[in-house]
Amino acid sequence: MSKAKQPKVVNLADIKVACANCSLYELCLPLGVKDDDLDELESIIARRKLPKGHYLFRQNQEFNAIYALRTGSLKTFTLNSDGSEQITGFHLPGELVGLDAISSAKHPSNARALESVSYCELPFDQLEDLSSKMPSLQRQLLRIMSNEIREDTGLAILLGNSSAEERLASLLLSLSQRFQHRGYSSEQFNLSMSRTDIGNYLGLAVETISRLFTRMQDHGILNVNGKLIDIIDMDALKALTNTCPSNRADPSTA
Amino acid sequence: MSKAKQPKVVNLADIKVACANCSLYELCLPLGVKDDDLDELESIIARRKLPKGHYLFRQNQEFNAIYALRTGSLKTFTLNSDGSEQITGFHLPGELVGLDAISSAKHPSNARALESVSYCELPFDQLEDLSSKMPSLQRQLLRIMSNEIREDTGLAILLGNSSAEERLASLLLSLSQRFQHRGYSSEQFNLSMSRTDIGNYLGLAVETISRLFTRMQDHGILNVNGKLIDIIDMDALKALTNTCPSNRADPSTA
DNA sequence: CGGCTGCTTGATTACGCTCAAGATTAGTGG
């Protein structure tokens, strides 16, 4: 949370946070890997830091490693032909980034720190080798990738078929649940991204995001204080998520 | 193309189409697997058929295998709470379906044949085992999954930030290129899905799809004859794809 | 031939974008 300036890139080899002790173990790649194997897995992991605004990797850069976020948050985005950003995801601790680069050996997107970030770097060649030797590691890698496919499909559905309100509600709910899984409050949290970023990600104008926050606050669903979000009525927020299209069968809600 | 009725499910063990001879080899999972290993891989594959309209798998069904489409096409979709379909993809020969089920061990979606289909069934447990033994198989599986993540992200971007015309143009272009990769014409092809399905997938009303086809035909980009599409001006179609939002830098197009 | 489903076309409506301006916050340097 402190805003002290960080040196460019710091190797945190001295800070011993073994996977086995990591609070993110349940969410991360090593889940299910036996103790002996875990040591070997850790031997290929480099732990690093990245200051706010810096890039973990850039589009078209050669793909060498996947990254497990440990603290902080980052956004991934592609660049349109006109140079504008197109945000493809927000990532929280315990999540893997760079998985979309395996197929082409080049990163198809950028990853930039939204706040001061620490992460684990997993060289992909070595990860592949280990993965052959450790069925549990292979399985977890496949699981995580499968899960990302599912989530990306879900995002596509959301963006294709939902109203502005439903989109924002879904994002807030997603963040809320992800914070909860990481041991933080599901009801109160700070947005690390700007409204512009949120709008970009959800395919909405900044003005719309702003108006929605105001409206949700007026409706007693949220309290919004700049970046600080208080979810007052979680059920109502969830209800907004279910306001599906094609309500042909339910003419009650005008 | 014939609509002769098929028996429920036919095992095509008698029809020997080894991976090595399969025209889809370049696109499919066995790509890069050595000859000796290929035999072993084939030993776990079951080749089957599915009549139009039948399901390859259904939502919530237990996940046992992934499937490689050989001929025909299918759609994958989820069901909303109100029972309506939400189409998540159209799949052509050489593509793998079921990858989104690995993480939860249950299929999160349905897969239904849009026309008569033949496919290869790959039991996942055995595939995992083989994958540990064959680095090239493991690599190809990861590549394919990574690619799907990239494509799903691309779809989300498309649905979040594009006009109706751009969405349809992108789908047509995608189909065109996928047909070309499979040795078919990129300029003339049959849509195996209905306008309703297209609209559902692209997040647009059927009426909009219909109007767009008419408009594109009027503009000399396509010829549309029911399900038969003739792309007359491929460059113009591609141009529609690039009509990005946020054209702040390009005020020429009003 | 009638009924059903899929496709097309038209008229109206509404949601969210754009443009514009002000308000608030954050960042910087004296």
Place this chain on the structure above:
DNA sequence: CCACTAATCTTGAGCGTAATCAAGCAGCCG
């Protein structure tokens, strides 16, 4: 610590795109 600037956020007014509602048409099957 305050002043100044820049960026971010909020609010308002008008407009455009695509949805909805409604009807007619075409193809397919029993």
